Amino acid sequence: MALGIGGSTPQQALSKLSDMTSGISPITLQEYQQRVSRAVDLMKQLDVEALYLNAGTNLSYFTGTHWYASERMVGAILTKTGQLTYIAPWFEESSLTDFMQVKAPVTTWHEHESPYQLFVNTLKHQNITQGKVVIDEATSFFIVDGLLNEATAQDIKITLSSSKPITAQCRMAKSNQEIALMQRAKMMTMAVHQAAASILKPGITTTEVKEFINIAHQKVGSNGSTFCIVLFGEATAYPHGVKEAQTLQENDMVLIDTGCLLHGYQSDITRTYVYGQATDRQRQVWEHEKKAQLAAFNAAQIGQRCEDVDGAARSYLSAQGYGPDYQVPGLPHRTGHGIGLDIHEWPYLVKGDTTLLQPGMCFSNEPMICIYGEFGVRLEDHFYMTEQGPVWFTEPAHSIDNPFNR
Incomplete structure (x- = not known):
């Protein structure tokens, strides 16, 4: 069993969570006024x-x-x-x-x-x-x-x-306070992810896990989950899920994608791991996903185009035999999206988006591998751009056996 997976009751897991919102302030009136002034300047131009x-x-x-x-x-x-x-x-x-x-x-x-x-x-x-x-x-x-x-x-x-x-x-380019708010929101959701992983057991349903995650998000100080995708087994191959709820079985792949709001700013994190013992096939695909995510991260440099980041992840996956392009088995959607007040906002890490990367831009990095009829793996972390390059909001998962870096 992977580290941090199973072993707790919902009550035990919730008891370890506490409000994480202290010491972080909302956007100030001065910053709102600066935004209005910036809009006026652009209108004149x-x-x-x-x-x-x-x-x-x-x-x-x-x-x-x-x-x-x-x-x-x-x-x-x-x-x-x-x-x-x-x-x-x-x-x-x-x-x-x-x-x-x-x-x-x-x-x-x-x-x-x-x-x-x-x-x-x-x-x-x-x-x-x-x-x-x-x-x-x-x-x-x-x-x-x-x-x-x-x-x-x-x-x-x-x-x-x-x-x-x-x-x-x-x-598109976030202020220091916007980045700080998203940093805290993502820390809150990561704590919820760890709590959710700890309550997994054979027979638990995706519906039960979603309900727990909503309560856990409230426990760390948000109003609950802004969205929540929980998938087990073959259903993990579908990026936004399937119609029916699933029941967890031994050695199922587990995919959880969720987030919350803090003073209007979004978090959005996905973790994928195995409940039980990972097969060689599951390990191989998981490692390919991790390396595709790293390829995208390394390609995100100031002055590069957004589409170049998508291209880096897709090129790596193509070299491993996935695709080509949006074909499955492979990556059927863009590599990432901007994030801020909206869960998906400009710019996008996708072919055709020629926006140049600049400091303050914030993105998801989630080059998901979908294998219909088997399983899928999505590792989603976010990064923000600095003059020196990209910085992770949350540390990517170390391995399929240690998805929460314990």
Whole structure:
């Protein structure tokens, strides 16, 4: 049996966990204000008249206002003169004001009124009747469609396009505090991983392990798991799982992928190991996965392209007989994704992403090997970029016999 696998009851494992959130602070008002200023600078460079931030992570990133998107339009309009105006239903104004970190006026609409008309009128009030207006790229189509129709109805000559050149450019490189928050969140999830591994026993179900992981994430100080994938046996070959729950048997491969939030920032870690005695086949594939992960890490150097990191992992796997490209047995998806307020965000470690690596960028590294009908192995750790190269948030697993480096 691998080190740290089995031997504890859920109660015993939970008793060893404690709150891990002390001594770490959320993003400050000053940092939010700096983000707004950075967006304004980019708007001027790109000749953008106004930026719309819809409820969600872009609104949260720039203003500290945590609000979730729904069928009602809630967001903020930022002009290139630096004026910020929130837009929301009238009955939400008080709540929205309470959530704001960056304070600004709120323009409101009643339920029978059009938020799109209010949006266009707000632009006109700011003397914006032509030019480029960029819309949060995560905004639902019905909002964009409503804005287009209203702009046409009022005969204003604005063009609408994606805010990605501004929002992604601001968010891709993380600040020291963002990195510190993710570092702590990942430490919390790693502690949960170790606890979950310790409760495994024949007959336990994937559902039971997921429920334990959610409670364990609460025990270390989060609100629970933001997501959780637990797979046993042949199901481990499917990156995001299968429909049916599984029951653990001796010598099954185990794959657990989970994460939590800390002050809005994400963790996301996967460990794969064997419950019982690993076969030669399981050991070989596990080692290939570990070396592919290391190849990607070593390729991540300042000034290299994101796609080069994916290419390094894929080249190694191809040399071992996997693939080619996205074919299985092999790596059927990208090597990694950016991470921050969103679990998956720009840039991506994938062919075609020519973004140059720069300090502050944060990525998952998870070049999974999928062998349908047998098992899969995914080792997922994250790293951040410095001037000297990549730095791991969490230490990769040493071996299939020592997945938690004990």
